[in-house]
Amino acid sequence: MTAPHPAAPAPTTAGRLHGKVALVTGAGAGIGQGCALLFAEQGATVVGCDLDPAAAERTRELAADRGLRIDVTAPLDMTVPADARRFADEAFARHGRIDALVTAGAIAPRMATAEEMDFESQWGPTMRGETDVVFLPVQAAWPHLKASGGGSIVNFASVNAFRGSSTFGMVAHCAGKAAVLGLTRQLAVEGGPSGIRANTISPGMVRTPATESAGAHEGAARDAVLARIPLGRVGRPEDIAWCAVYLISDESAWVTGGNFPVDGGVLAK
Template sequence: MADRLAGKVALVTGIGSGIGQGIALRFAAEGATVLGCDINPATAEATVAQAAERGTPLRSLHPIDLTRPEDARRYVQAAADEYGRVDVLVNAGAIPPHMAGVGEMDYETQWRPTIAGEVDLVFLACQAAWPWLIRSGNASIINFASVNSYRGSRHLAMVAHCAAKGAVLSMTRQLAVEGGPHGIRANSIAPGLIQTAATASAGLASGDIAATVTARTLLGRLGVPDDIAWCAVYLASDEANWVTGAAFGIDGGVTAA
């Protein structure tokens, strides 16, 4: 079914790669008016070019650093000025977390940047977009938790990442509570290990860790961005008009077994 998002103005952060890129491209293909953003101008431009080649264009504002309140406000205001509305906010952007154990993690250079890069930027984008989402009257916020919102890791020291993604999960529930009277739905997606440039550069998309995670899935493979994008399409669409405060585990069954 095409055009599931026709008539909707969607903000999608982190469109330069991975899940954000997959969602931006899929939303545009489903008829949404997409304004993306990324901190990296080169990768954002590459996504814009890819969308144009597919005949489903989207726009991007970059560079945008969503850990800066003024950048979050500038991004949302650009959509408001151009389109006069915001119907969907997808907080797919994040700064790669620092992986260290509690005993080794430095508070200033590792803990705080991880929390800012995975929690603060979600809050700031939601806060900036909130008045426009209220005006929509039928709005959707989609945030990203993780399987590590529910479980720790024996293979990687990730205390800050687990804390951050647990915070996003809880924050999204509260956004659903506060948004309900205004017609704002807020849901989270908790992906398993997804094959992206970021996970590849971190050595997670291949080798022993990838093999271990793959063996733990019920479907025998790692995820790809489009696996997540299809869930986001549903949550942004009118098909999900009675869905809020929910967490969708898209992880190949890792948390089921």
């Protein structure tokens, strides 16, 4: 007589992130807002920050409209070490643990070619806005992740860490995003013994307030962008957020040091 198969696990409605405390920088708009909202829907306790108080309030209101709660502190500047420490320290003190950090905060890069770029007013601010906003919150959250028994860090590189652009002058942006890839791989090596995982997501063009203000969705620039995307549309913040859900969930417990392109197929071309 054949032994019966074990019963399948009972389905749960608690969400894939139930019980996790997730920190999200740049939670006021764009990808950060998309991550914060989706994490809350998936059961996480979400603590966000933003530089813009009005944007932070919009995220709180959007969450409330969905029956969710997201705490977003603003203004906090992730290029300032004291602000990054305050963000992580207060979240840990309030909730007793940190399970995930998603560094979605960003400062709009200065678009210029190598020949035209000014070192002081364009290169320096872009590099701070691409790399400091990743390193400083990671450094601030690191001891709390260790104290919590480990956790997941998700940083954002870009398809522009792998390819250049003939449409925009992106020399500083490409350099900054490539730096995030290298930084994150080293974090994975250093964090492994403490159970801290670190991965990057590399988005393609996503419609956000920042890309809209840069004119990326208008006229010839829009046509050039769409011509590179096999799936024929730009991304939405939730397209990126679903990948982040996986990376901070227990489903990815053996995933670290990786990069996940979410780009509509741009890097396949």
